[in-house]
Amino acid sequence: MTTGPSRHEPVLVEAVVEALRPCLDELVVDGTAGLGGHTQALLDAGATxxxxxxxxxxxxxxxxxxxQDDSRVEPVHASYADLPQPLGTERPAGVLLDLGVSSHQLATAERGFSFRLEGPLDMRFDSTTGAPAAQLVNRLPETDLAALLREYGEERRARAVARRIVARRPLESTTELARVVAGAFPGRRRLHPATRTFQALRIATNEELEVLRQGLAGAHVALREGGRLAVIAFHSLEDRIVKHAFRAWARDGEGEVLTRRPIRSGRTESRRNPRARSARLRVFAKASAG
Ligand SMILES: C[S@@+](CC[C@H](N)C(=O)[O-])C[C@H]1O[C@@H](n2cnc3c(N)ncnc32)[C@H](O)[C@@H]1O
Incomplete structure (x- = not known):
């Protein structure tokens, strides 16, 4: 048994393994390896x-x-946005990107990803560099903050939320921010009122959409001819970027989209693992030589 932060249950595992099965005899890149759930599944399916x-x-x-005891795996601290650079001159047959935050990150209060756990307004994937979310929350002019919440959180009440935040700052903690945001939403709702604000701040703090655009392009360049790229997105902003990138490559004759519609999790998986409910997997096959 492995001990450690094994709470992250990987999503759409079987579909990911099927998508990358033709690649398992060669190098595969797990570009967002997290706790290693998908990596382990690929190894179990025969990855070399x-x-x-x-x-x-x-x-x-x-x-x-x-x-540590499995010489088939090489962990690397890098951003998938820098592909193909972390690979040197190697060309993988498969690349997997499972976007977003891991359950372990979400459950670690000090990382500041969760509005349910009291922690600092951090939200950086790499907390050793860059500016934490607190800088955006406490320094952005109100109109810029509203634009950020609208663009990255698709928050309809962005102006009201931004106004309340600005009136009460400086804000120190996740739960304090969540309370302030909740004040802009009278009545009960299905989603916690802070969900969209936290999504927006996380995306902006990590420049996630830019990183995704750059990472998709880098992965496409990195792949060997005939290789496959599998991407799991968790919200429509990400999914749209993946869909458009794949379509543009297919139109340019650079390969084929293998998923006309995204693959979603079934009812059993969604019930067991709430993260799986919003997961959408798309797969692209790079054109073969000749
Ligand atoms: C949803 S989790 C992946 C979980 C993993 N598939 C598993 O089964 O355990 C997403 C991971 O991507 C990482 N991440 C976010 N942005 C990244 C980037 N630009 N480059 C590499 N990893 C990134 C996060 O730190 C997090 O661990």
């Missing part, structure tokens, strides 16, 4: 070599421990 990349130094430490 996995480069397990993560931007979070804690995740890389955990991956190093988890796979």
């Amino acid at each position: 070599r996995v480069l397990a990349i993560d931007l979070d130094p804690d995740a890389v430490r955990w991956l190093t421990t988890r796979f």
Whole structure:
């Protein structure tokens, strides 16, 4: 048994393994390896070599421990946005990106990802560099903050939320922010009122959409001819970027989209693992030589 932060249950595992099965005899890149759930599933399915990349130094430490006795796995601290650079001159047959935050990151209060746990307004995947979310929350002019919440959180009440935040700052903690945001939403709702605000701040803090655009392009360049790219998105902003990138490559004759519609999790998986409910997997096959 492995011990450690094994609470992250990987989503759409079977579909990911099927998508990358033709690649398992060669190098596969798990570009967001996290706690190694998908990496492990690929190994169990016969993967011969996995480069397990993560931007979070804690995740890389955990991956190093988890796979210390398995020479097929090489954990690397890097951003998938920098592909193909972390690979040197190697060309993988498969790349997997499972976007967003891991359940372990969400459950670790000090990381500041959760509005349910009291922690600092951090939200960085790599907390050793860059500016934490507190800088946006406490320094952005109100109109810019509203624009950020609208654009990255698709928050309809962005102006009201931004106004309340600005009136009450400086804000120190996740739960304090969540309370302030909740004040802009009278009545009960299905989603916690802070959900969209936290999503927006996390995306902005980590420049996630830029990183995704850059990472998709880098992964496409990195792949060998005939290789496959599988991407799991968790909200429509990400999914749209993946869909458009794949379609544009297909139109340019650079390969084929293998998922006309995204693959979603079934009812059993969604019931067991709430993260799976919003997961959408798309797969692209790069054109073969000749
Ligand atoms: C949903 S989790 C992945 C979980 C993993 N598939 C598993 O089964 O355990 C997403 C991971 O991506 C990492 N991440 C976020 N942005 C990244 C980036 N630009 N480059 C590499 N990893 C990144 C996060 O630190 C997090 O560990």
